[in-house]
Every structure is written in C-alpha cells, then in structure tokens.
Amino acid sequence: MPDTHAQSKAAARRQKSAEPDDLISVLGPDNRKDAPTDLSPDELTKIYAMMVENRLVDERMITLQRQGRIGFYIGSVGEEAAILGAALALRPQDWFFPCYRENGVALMRGLSLRNYFDNMVGNGEDPVKGRQMPNHIAWRPANYASVSSPIGTQYTQAMGAAWAAKLKGDDVVAMSFIGEGGTSSNEFHVAMNFAAVMKAPVVFMCRNNQWAISTPLSRQTASETFAVKAMAYGMPGIRVDGNDLLAVHRVAKEACLRARNGEGPTFIEAVTYRVLGHSTSDDPKVYRPDEEVEPWRKKDPIERMRIYLDARGLWDAKQEKKLREDLDVRIRETFAAAEAAQGPTIESMFEEVYARPFWNLDEQRAEAESFGTAPKH
Amino acid sequence: MPDTHAQSKAAARRQKSAEPDDLISVLGPDNRKDAPTDLSPDELTKIYAMMVENRLVDERMITLQRQGRIGFYIGSVGEEAAILGAALALRPQDWFFPCYRENGVALMRGLSLRNYFDNMVGNGEDPVKGRQMPNHIAWRPANYASVSSPIGTQYTQAMGAAWAAKLKGDDVVAMSFIGEGGTSSNEFHVAMNFAAVMKAPVVFMCRNNQWAISTPLSRQTASETFAVKAMAYGMPGIRVDGNDLLAVHRVAKEACLRARNGEGPTFIEAVTYRVLGHSTSDDPKVYRPDEEVEPWRKKDPIERMRIYLDARGLWDAKQEKKLREDLDVRIRETFAAAEAAQGPTIESMFEEVYARPFWNLDEQRAEAESFGTAPKH
Amino acid sequence: MPTMNIIQAVNDALRIEMKRDPRVVILGEDVGKFGGVFRATAGLFEEFGDKRVIDTPLAEGGIIGAAIGMALYGLRPVPEIQFSDFIFPAFDQIVNELAKYRYRSGGQYPAPVVIRTPVGGGIKGGHYHSQSPESLFIHTAGLVVVCPSNPIDAKGLLLSAIRGEDPVLFMEPKRVYRAAKGDVPEGDYTIPIGKAKIVREGDQVTVIAWGAMLHEAMEACEQAAAQGLRPELIDLRTLWPVDIDALVTSVKKTGRCVIVHEAPRTCGFGGELSSLIQERCFVHLEAPIRRVTGWDTPFPYTLENEYLPRAPRILKAMQETTAYEA
Amino acid sequence: MPTMNIIQAVNDALRIEMKRDPRVVILGEDVGKFGGVFRATAGLFEEFGDKRVIDTPLAEGGIIGAAIGMALYGLRPVPEIQFSDFIFPAFDQIVNELAKYRYRSGGQYPAPVVIRTPVGGGIKGGHYHSQSPESLFIHTAGLVVVCPSNPIDAKGLLLSAIRGEDPVLFMEPKRVYRAAKGDVPEGDYTIPIGKAKIVREGDQVTVIAWGAMLHEAMEACEQAAAQGLRPELIDLRTLWPVDIDALVTSVKKTGRCVIVHEAPRTCGFGGELSSLIQERCFVHLEAPIRRVTGWDTPFPYTLENEYLPRAPRILKAMQETTAYEA
C-alpha cells in the first residue's frame, strides 16, 4: 500500500540532499583574493580587527587566569570566524543566544571591553553583578541573552524568542550557538524540532570544533556530518568551512534571509577546531596528540583573513602592528580598571532572585550582613 | 577546503537513502495470497489468533471500563500488526521495552490472561501488585520491561539493555516501541544517538498512528516521514505498512539480524492509524472528523490477514467463529476470577520501595495499618 | 455570581487575561482545538486563534524552553504541563534556567512564565498521574509556587500570577477540579500572591493545608468541631512565598499545629513549615508539630485512598495533638 | 596505610570493585581516557578497557537511561554526572524511572545504579558548578543518598553502595576532594549505608553536618570548645536513610541542635532533619533547632564565601543555641 504522496515528497528531498554534506568554502585553501563577498572593504577590515581583538583578549585572559587574577576562562581561539562571521549577519534588532565561547559577539554588538572585564573579575559593575563565572555574561542592550553552563538550553530559548517574534509579526531573527557535543543533548532535539514545526525564524549555528572536553566527535554521533541532522527535522542543513569567515558569513546571511522570508529555521555546521584546551581547567595533552592540532594551526581563521585582505590591498603589516599594539594597551588598561573596582555588595546577593525580595531573603540578608565579608579560603 | 572523505561517504549515503521514505509492503493492497513470507502456516494461524485475542481483550476491557469495573484502558485496536508482527521477530532471550499499547506482546510472550486481568483490576495477584494503572505491566519471565507513562523513557532503557548485552557478549536483541508523538521527546533523541554511537543491538519501533491524543503528526515534525529521522543518527531508517503483518515481521526480522550481526540499531516507522480514542479517557470526536477514520477501518490489519489466510486456505469461517467464541468465554471467565481476587494488602504498599524497608517505611506502615482500608470516595 | 468549578475558573481567568493583554499566549500538549485533557483551555483556541493557543510537539522541555524565550522577548507565556508527573523532562529548563534567569542576568532579563499543571492523586491515576512535586520547586530559589483549593482563589491567583513579574508554578488540584464549586465573581479581580486564608477560626490547634487536601482537612475539622474541638484551619493558597505571619500568629495563639499534604513526607513542604514554625514559635508550642502526609512510597494505584492523608488520619492527629501533655 | 584524598579513595574503591565484580561498568562524559574532569576515574580505562570505562555522548538523560537498562539486564553500572548541576536533564530518568523501577514492577526488576556526582560550592564555580541538590533526591522515594566527608568513608561507602541492591546517589564534596586527606585502609572494606558517625562527643549541643560542611562545622566546634563549649558533632555520611537513632540519642542528651548544609534553606534537608528531631525529642528540646545553610538564592560567584555556611556562622548559631533560655 505505498503512500505515493510521501514518496514523491521524498524524491524531491533526495534531490536537494546534496546540501547537508558538502563543505561550503569561499576563501578556499589559498585564501584567494577574488573570493566573492558582499562585505565592503570597510566591513572586512572591521570584522578582521574584531577577530584580532577577540584573540588578544582571549590570550590575555588565559595568562591572567594562570596568574590567579581571574578564576576561570573559556575562549574561542581558532573559532573566531565561525562565531563572528555568523553574528555579522545579524542586525541590531536580532537576538543572539550564545553558548559560552561567543563573548566576541557581545563585544561586536556593543558590550564595552570594560564591562567584559568586569565580568571576568566578577566585580560590582559586572553586568551580571558578579553572580556568574567569567564568560557567563548577559547584555540586554544588544539582545544578547544570558550565557548559562548547562549545554544546549540556549537553543531552545532562541527558538522560543524567534517564535515570539514571529507571533508578534516583528522582523526579527534569533541566532544561537552550540558545540558539536551539544548536538547530543535533549535541548538540541527539541529546539530543532519545535523550530521546524513552528517555522520559527531562527539560525542554529553549530561550532563543530571536533572535541567536547576530551570526547572526540566520533563519540557524539555515528552520522557522517552534523549538518545531516537537519534532515530529521525537515530543515535545511548546511556544512561550511568554519575557519573561512567569508563562507560562514555567506551561509549565515542566507539563513537569516530564509528566516525573515518566513521559511523557518536553518542549521549550520561550521567545521572548525578547538586548538587549545577546553578551558583553563583543561589539559588536552592527556587525551589528544599534538600532531592532530598542528595542521589546524595552519588554518588559523585570522591568518587566512589577513592573507586575503593583504592580497586585496586592504591591510598591511603596519596596520597589523598598530592594531595589535593599540589593543594591547587598551586591554591592559581596561583590565586594570576593572580589577580595581569594588566587588558586589552582600545586599546584591539577595536582589533580583525575584522582582522584589520575599521575607526570607530580607531576613537572610540581614543575617549575612551581620557577618560582613568572609575571609577568603 | 572540501572534506573529500565526508563527501564520498555522503555520496554513498545518498545512494542508500532511497530507504527511509519508501513504504515497504508485503501483503499489498489486495492482501494477495502469494505474498512472500518465511512464516510457516502454523506460525501464521497462531499469530492471527493472537491478533484476534488482542482485539477481543481490548474490546472487552473498553466495555468494562465504561461499566466502571476497571479504572482505565488503553488498547491497540488497529495497530495489532505493527505491534505483534514486530515482536514475532524476537526470540525468548530477547528483551522487550514497551510503550503502553503493546500488552499483546506480553500475552504472546507468555503472560497469562489471568495475570493481565489481575493488572486491569489492580488486585493482589497483579504482577505489579496493584501499584500501577491498568496497562502498566511488567513481566520478567519474558524479559518484558515495566511499562511507565512518561513518554520515551523505554527507548533509552532499551538501548542500555541492548548495550549491556553487547558488552557481555550475549546473543540478545532489545526491541522497544514508541508512538510518533514520542519522537519529539528528549528520550527519542538520546536513545537513538547513544545506540548508533555504541552500535547497540536494538530495534527501535515507532508506531506512527498519526495522532498523539489530539495532536496530529504535522505538529510533531516537519520532516516528510519519521523514518528519515534515522539519518540524523547514521542508522538505517525503514518505513513499513504497519497494517501489514507480513511486512512488519519481515523488516523487524531483518533489523534483528542486523543487530545480531553487530551492525547496530535500526529504526522502523510502522505507518498505521489510531482508529479509536487515545484511551478510555478520550473522545476523539472533539478534534478529528470521522471521515478521516473511515478509510483506515477498511485497512484493518486483522481483516487483511484473514483475507490472506483464507485465500491461502489456511483459515475459514468456521475456525473464525470457534476462535472468537472460545476467546469470548475464556476472557469472561478469566476476568471474573481476577475481579473476585483480593486486593493488595496495606503492607504491600510499603514493600519494594527499597530492597528492604527503611525505618520510616516501617513506622508508616504501622500507622497506615492502624487505619485499615479507607472508605472509597 | 455564576457557580463555577476550578476548571471553569481557570478557563475564565485565562480568557479575561488574554482579552486584556495581547502578550499572553498559551502553549502545551493538546491545549488547542481539544482544549486540554482536562478542558481547562476549552474554547480559547476558537476565541483567540492558533497564534495564541498553541498545540506543541510532545516535549515538555521544549514547551518550557520556548516559553522562556518568549518571556525574554516580551510575551507572557502560560504553558500547560499536562500532568505535573510529566514536568521532569523540563526540570532543567525550570530549575537551572527559568528560576535563575533574572538573577543570573543581573536583573536584565526577567522571565515571567506561568506554568499551569494539574497535581495530586485521588483520580485513580497511579504513579504517573498523581504526584505532588511542590517541594522540589519551593526548594528552587526564584520560583513562586501557588496551589488554590477552590475556584474563587484559582481565578484570582491565576490573574495575579500572569500579571506578576516572577516565574510561577501554578498547581491545580485535579482531584477537586470539578468537585470544588463556588460562586465566582464575574470579570476581573485578583487575589494576592503570598497571602494565606483562615478558612475556619479556632484556638486549640492550627491545621495547615492546601489544594485538594484542604477539603480533607475541612472535613476533619468539622468532625473535630462536632466533638467539641476548636481547630483553626489555614489554606496556604500560595506555597512560596509562604505567608509566614499568618502561620506564626495562628500557632502562637493555638500552641499546636498539624500540617497536611499529599506528597511523601520526607523532604516534603511539611518539613519546611514545621521547621519555620518551630524556629519562630518555640516557647509557644505545647505539643510536637505533626505532619499528616502521603507515605514515603511512589504513589500507588489500588491503594490510593490508603496513601492519601484523608480526614480520619487528620482528625486523629488533631485529637492527639490537642490531647498532648508534655 | 596510604594517605589518600577523596578522589584517590573513590578511584581506589572503583578499582577494587571492578576487579572483584565483572558486572561493574563506568559510563559518563570524559570518564575514559581523560579519567574524568576531576580525575576520579583516572587509570581505570587503561586497566579495564573501553568496554568497562565508557565515554558517552553529551546527554545525562542518556547516561542514566542507559544505566537503568544495563542494571535491569544484570550489570552494575556506576555512571558519573560531571557536576551535580548537570543532573537535571536526567531528572526524569532518575525520579520517575530509576527510583520507582523496583516498586512499579512489583519487585521483579531491581535497578541497582550508583550515580556518582561532585556536589557543592567553594571552588569558584558559580551557579552551575556549585549546587547541592540532595533534598530533591531525598524527597524521591526509592533512592539512597550518600555524601561522605573524608576519604575513608568515601571508599567504604562507595563499596557498600555498589554492592547494595538499591539505586544510590553518591554525592562527592568537590570542595574537599583534594583537601580532605586520611589514612585509608588498603584493599576491601565497607562502611554501612545508614549509619552516621559521631565525630566529636559532647553534651551541650548537637551539630549535624555532612560533606564539605562537616569541615566547617568541625572548625566551629573547635573554636567553641576553645571557649569552653561541649558540642557533639555528627557526620551523617548517609543522608537517606538517615540514622535517626543517632540523631535522637544525641539530641535527647544535649537538648539543643544546630543543622548545617550548603543547599538553600527552604525545603533543604535541614528542614526535614529539624522536623524529625522536633517530632521525636519535643520534651527534651531546650532551645529552637537552628539551621545554618546556604541562602535562598542561586549560588553566587564572587560572594560564594558569604553564601556558604562557614565556621563563623555555625559558631554563632551554636553559641546562641547553647545560651538560649526559654
């Protein structure tokens, strides 16, 4: 009793199914100067500078963590193109639901470096008031949602926000990030499925950096790619060279357009690599050979952009030097100021649990204040 | 920077990808007598009788529920081929993790009708001791796991049991059932994914009966079929006519063989239809037109098997009459006996929470016993 | 004033608020055309359309995760979880996300989501259609937990909840969904979150209950009164923030206290209430505070009436507590 | 006897039991080659191979759901949840499935799964690497909950847990993972589930604690003793079933009690302990039972030392409790 309706639909799907497994590249292996892009020279140098800023901030924070001046750091070294290239496709009114490596997007969307560092030290001027670990920021003026550690929850919330925008008739897209490890989570599944059923205007980005702490991607899925997972949800799945900013930007922009046109969600696997440890708490030497890392250092996304910009005559060694020097100074000075700021008050610990503290919190605040600040252990 | 390895794999996948969307049928629309099967005439009449028993039990229980003699019932009317045809592929050592419509499998694997009815009335002889609702049975002698209401949990547990069998080197397969609504659950995703990564010998059956209470399948997925979801996990996905016992049996048997050959899990979508309400608590008239149901009544899986057996000369009207009469008597008499049995003791309420009751349960049992049996409200 | 049961009162509150506030949306399994398995959303789909009364795929984590995103964006989602027994696939989104969103974002992102869900036993539902998980949510800083016992409170509290700024778990006592009737004021009114109600005044023993068990406690109080006892019965209505003043005032007056709930005793809300009262009324207590609760077992099917803290058990605890002499 | 910290003791127990019982398998995120993010399973992958020490995909529900299936089949799975803050995606499998499996199957299917997970704050982990969720699991009938404070108990209790017939939540106090050292007996020994330990004898006030807070309580007791107080300090070790006899005996002797835990106060285990003791020791109580706990807020980052119930707070509560006169 063949169901011919489903079969013809299926045939149509199979014709399209070239998509999920192709690796889309724009810069190509040689970072050729004629790589097509609709980014203007000005936009190109700006996003390049943003990538460099992101990298220098990461490097500095890792050093400071080693010195015990911040408690923890998780960065995006080597994944800047996958992150910033995608977010570059967003407009101010769009929403961004980060995983924990996308702090560069907050900076790109207007969070001040000072506030970013306030979060690193957890002082009283931290936008999240010293309540969360470093890298767990929220920044409402940029529709940058709150970072939380539990893997994948942001995907589902992004779907909800996008769906809300659609229900309200707003021209707004939501974008969210997840790691390839996160595709194994509950949240990945329900977010993708709801979004597809509801045709929510959301762009689901997946940084396939090939490792989830010590777990290789072969322990996350038996499918050949992550992009193919989109087919389970009846959603386009795209696989892109995640170290190629132009390619990531292109596919993200196309996905945003689909979302805005009422065509619903897109899933994008950006193939990249986590060249450092998972975070400052991790030592990757224990579980992966250095030889695996080496080739990826050569594919550094910043280096690839620099070669491209250089070839196009948009960037030179002098600009590079100045950019790095300026950033270095700015990062050092700004961090020093953040470090010098006062910590959060004990009172602040009891605020915003609810809109107004309940009686138990009032009682407890009084008790806590009577002990003052605790000696550090 | 195309990843040629992934691409060639992908090409191979696409060649195979005819599979998930084809609707496999054996009996065909005319239930032709030359439909191929490796079931012997004896096996065929036995499984047919089992289907009829399942149907008559369901019908009787629904009547008894209306009379207030049992508290609740959820049956499998119209889905008997999808359920029994698949379970027929199992051997005694294999494990079965039911959803809540597969009670026929417990009967087929040796649960006595009496014990089944003990569970319906929740008496003291109920294998689950009156602790769970009707249709929520467990039957260890047949490796029939415990039915629980939360959707999908059985899939993950089936994966775990199958994986355990593999780790121990046992020649054992686990089979589990889920509804098409259940494919939206967390559990579906993690079960499918773990099973594929670990190559667990498990057969994942999905009864696509097109409704989840009042929710149509279009609200569960935007994919064209459920079978296609297997691709997300790198697992074979099969779509079969769920009202065709021979077809369901064939694909389930093939899946069992794959599992036993170390080839890992298979996902099978059995396309069928829920011709009645969700359960005795439901009234489908509120949300679906009767016209949708009518055509499916004509595809009744029992009727189709009867026509086939008849055509092959394996069954006739006399046998049919006798089977139904015998069953009717057996069902009535057995139920009467179950109904007459004593209820569970108050003491039994406190047992088996742990291997041995803790002090709090001993105290509470004494207190509960001091009040005796409560008047019914 | 029309006579309504709790389902009708909930339905009425939802309709009023959806008319008043275009940001309110309902989402959940079978809440649309079907109007919910208990019919609490009946008619709303027809009235407000499929953009505001939305059937979702079968995934509670998706329902709550989506509701969080909607609330961040500025809507007022009122998701329904079909039975509270099925809330656990959404537990992470509720406990780690929803409850902490305002706090963890430094106050930038409130997440006012009101989760409606039927709770409790007594309908022959067995393990998975009978649980009372309140204490898990009361333990979670950031959540408000409400459980009305009658239609008047149900309507007024639900309107307060949806208009509030905090996430709320709104527990509906399904055993008395239809049985608890009352004359419900028409139109708009609210009942404040955080205020208990003295249902019966007395001075010999304070009885604390809520939801379906309020009715068992009421029955026990009537029987006790017939025997000459003078119990004071408090309906908590809001479980968290609990109306601590009402409790302390009453127990200081009576010196004795019996707490009733359906959930298993150990680490149930009764333990918290008992401790709060003991800490504040120590010198006034003339007898140990007693808890009359569900037993520490999974919720059973056949013996549910032996499991639930029905009137005879409450009455006996009241008698023993009032008779207690140190 | 070798000196070990808690991580080493846990590792030792796992190795001993894996050698003794081929049914024991370990599964979780990063437990294999890496040996776990806290290195508790270090070396086991090398020793027992990838069929018994298994890295899983990133899904806690899958880890626990698989472990249940394995246990039903006859294995003895010891899954690790990387941080207890991440246990909630598995909450449904733990609370609705694992805890109820024996009961709901009429005793046919025990499910002896031992879930190991680091708990508690004090390591600068913020909301999501610091929580103490014990009361949620103690409330769930069917689970055993254990939390050792030192390596000797950790090893002996873990061996008991894995050999037992019940599902166990084995909480490891990560703040003292390395700091709590002791001379751990070599080879096989067990410490019984359900038995508390009197860490310090006294007759003026009973102090109850466990896990990392036992060490704060110990410090407070030493300071109190220096001031001439005679506290009795009890390390619960097993949270459920709690050693009720030990508690009642002690409080009947001292007449006063201070309970310490990290989790938020409201509906924390302290409330249950306070109620249990009050119910049983009413006439012996000379002062209100006090709770010194984490505040009713999400766990904060910068101010974690102000959040945790450190020694000064415990000391003050002891002083006030002993000084109390009705």
Ligand SMILES: Cc1ncc(C[n+]2csc(CCOP(=O)(O)OP(=O)(O)O)c2C)c(N)n1
């Ligand atoms: C629910 C949950 N489980 C476990 C963790 C611990 N954890 C933090 S990051 C991580 C690996 C994530 O890998 P992936 O998703 O690939 O992201 P990546 O770090 O590579 O960017 C794990 C297991 C967590 N944060 N949340």
Ligand SMILES: Cc1ncc(C[n+]2csc(CCOP(=O)(O)OP(=O)(O)O)c2C)c(N)n1
């Ligand atoms: C986690 C969970 N959520 C909700 C429910 C309530 N519920 C019971 S059956 C059902 C529909 C299931 O539909 P489907 O999976 O298609 O199975 P079918 O009943 O059609 O066989 C729902 C929503 C449940 N049992 N478990």
Ligand SMILES: [Mg+2]
């Ligand atoms: Mg990764």
Ligand SMILES: [Mg+2]
């Ligand atoms: Mg269905």
